[in-house]
Amino acid sequence: xxxxxxxxxxxxxxxxxxxxxxxxxxxxxxxxxxxxxxxxxxxxxxxxxxxxxxxxxxxxxxxxxxxxxxxxxxxxxxxxxxxxxxxxxxxxxxxxxxxxxxxxxxxxxxxxxxxxxxxxxxxxxxxxxxxxxxxxxxxxxxxxxxxxxxxxxxxxxxxxxxxxxxxxxxxxxxxxxxxxxxxxxxxxxxxxxxxxxxxxxxxxxxxxxxxxxxxxxxxxxxxxxxxxxxxxxxxxxxxxxxxxxxxxxxxxxxxxxxxxxxxxxxxxxxxxxxxxxxxxxxxxxxxxxxxxxxxxxxxxxxxxxxxxxxxxxxxxxxxxxxxxxxxxxxxxxxxxxxxxxxxxxxxxxxxxxxxxxxxxxxxxxxxxxxxxxxxxxxxxxxxxxxxxxxxxxxxxxxxxxxxxxxxxxxxxxxxxxxxxxxxxxxxxxxxxxxxxxxxxxxxxxxxx
Numbered sequence: 011x012x013x014x015x016x017x018x019x020x021x022x023x024x025x026x027x028x029x030x031x032x033x034x035x036x037x038x039x040x041x042x043x044x045x046x047x048x049x050x051x052x053x054x055x056x057x058x059x060x061x062x063x064x065x066x067x068x069x070x071x072x073x074x075x076x077x078x079x080x081x082x083x084x085x086x087x088x089x090x091x092x093x094x095x096x097x098x099x100x101x102x103x104x105x106x107x108x109x110x111x112x113x114x115x116x117x118x119x120x121x122x123x124x125x126x127x128x129x130x131x132x133x134x135x136x137x138x139x140x141x142x143x144x145x146x147x148x149x150x151x152x153x154x155x156x157x158x159x160x161x162x163x164x165x166x167x168x169x170x171x172x173x174x175x176x177x178x179x180x181x182x183x184x185x186x187x188x189x190x191x192x193x194x195x196x197x198x199x200x201x202x203x204x205x206x207x208x209x210x211x212x213x214x215x216x217x218x219x220x221x222x223x224x225x226x227x228x229x230x231x232x233x234x235x236x237x238x239x240x241x242x243x244x245x246x247x248x249x250x251x252x253x254x255x256x257x258x259x260x261x262x263x264x265x266x267x268x269x270x271x272x273x274x275x276x277x278x279x280x281x282x283x284x285x286x287x288x289x290x291x292x293x294x295x296x297x298x299x300x301x302x303x304x305x306x307x308x309x310x311x312x313x314x315x316x317x318x319x320x321x322x323x324x325x326x327x328x329x330x331x332x333x334x335x336x337x338x339x340x341x342x343x344x345x346x347x348x349x350x351x352x353x354x355x356x357x358x359x360x361x362x363x364x365x366x367x368x369x370x371x372x373x374x375x376x377x378x379x380x381x382x383x384x385x386x387x388x389x390x391x392x393x394x395x396x397x398x399x400x401x402x403x404x405x406x407x408x409x410x411x412x413x414x415x416x417x418x419x420x421x422x423x424x425x426x427x428x429x430x431x432x433x434x435x436x437x438x439x440x441x442x443x444x445x446x447x448x449x450x451x452x453x454x455x456x457x458x
Contacts (some may be wrong), residue, residue: 064168068124070122076115080112087103097167107160110152117145118142120142124139140199141444215458221400241283245258246291249289253276256270262280301404305392307437309398329373332373366433367430379409390402390404399438
């Protein structure tokens with residue numbers, strides 16, 4: 011009960027002190043007007059001079075309040091921030107949130123003192139208070155912009171910012187705030203209620219939407235990109251139709267900036283990422299492995315059954331010893347069961363050089379230290395065509411770094427192409443003009 015009485019007492023003292031100050035100002039202005047009239051100045055001119063003095067006093071007091079806010083309050087905030095261990099307050103100071111907020115003080119002072127200093131001049135009081143309100147709205151908008159930039163800076167320090175970018179959403183908030191602030195300023199200048207003004211602005215808003223439909227579509231697309239996590243900063247995206255193949259360096263409300271691998275920078279409207287096809291390689295990076303999907307084309311004229319001499323050669327390949335032992339046991343058991351005439355290669359079951367080559371590829375990649383065994387692992391035979399028989403390798407490396415991936419892929423195919431002749435196979439390659447000329451020369455030499 012005592013604490014309540016104390017608070018009420020202090021509040022009452024503050025109110026009475028404020029009232030006494032206002033009364034003192036009014037008394038001073040009345041005394042000043044009397045002095046002007048005492049010098050023989052007409053009452054109208056004396057009132058005008060008093061208003062001029064009031065305007066000078068208003069500017070001086072507003073400036074004084076501004077200095078106090080800047081020199082005292084801001085220094086106190088910086089001092090308190092230096093004593094804390096958190097970073098968010100330092101970021102807000104760095105982005106001048108408190109500095110911009112301190113500009114509110116002179117507007118409040120002008121709004122409060124205008125009725126006192128210009129008593130009896132309603133038009134002048136309305137003008138000063140309206141000007142103070144407009145200034146206050148502008149200051150609050152700039153403060154909100156600094157606050158959002160500071161919050162974005164703090165948010166980007168966390169890992170979640172890479173998964174859920176909010177820059178576009180903050181820009182949308184700022185855009186809405188600017189629209190609302192603009193409506194407030196118009197209502198203040200025109201002296202009309204906001205509800206009435208909004209009803210009158212309906213047709214203008216519809217025209218605004220029609221004229222700026224592209225920008226609004228970009229705004230909507232930017233919000234969709236942010237909420238659906240379509241593209242993040244650092245993603246590798248590819249849009250061949252727009253010459254885009256590189257890393258995203260910035261995602262804003264209406265545009266996305268991409269730095270291509272040739273170091274050129276391309277800006278594309280955010281709406282294009284929603285309405286057109288865009289390949290995002292983020293899933294590949296997040297998986298920790300990158301796919302190799304490439305065929306080796308074998309000349310079908312070189313495919314044949316493996317005879318005893320070829321099987322004896324295959325058995326000297328370390329990677330095939332386990333495979334050959336199990337497969338030969340299986341084949342021999344089957345052939346003995348069906349009692350086939352094995353004097354002809356077409357009878358019974360036999361190994362082929364192409365099947366053994368596929369088994370070798372499988373064994374080689376199973377023993378490769380840079381190939382992931384927990385991802386899709388396929389060595390498959392595709393449909394034969396004009397380019398021979400494709401043996402497709404479908405595997406994943408253990409790295410997503412581009413240069414390392416290309417080096418692994420090149421090493422694998424260097425080896426697999428080099429061992430093709432060891433299986434009595436031939437790679438398929440289209441004939442060239444030089445091969446035709448060479449063949450003609452060889453034939454002519456034979457004829458001679």
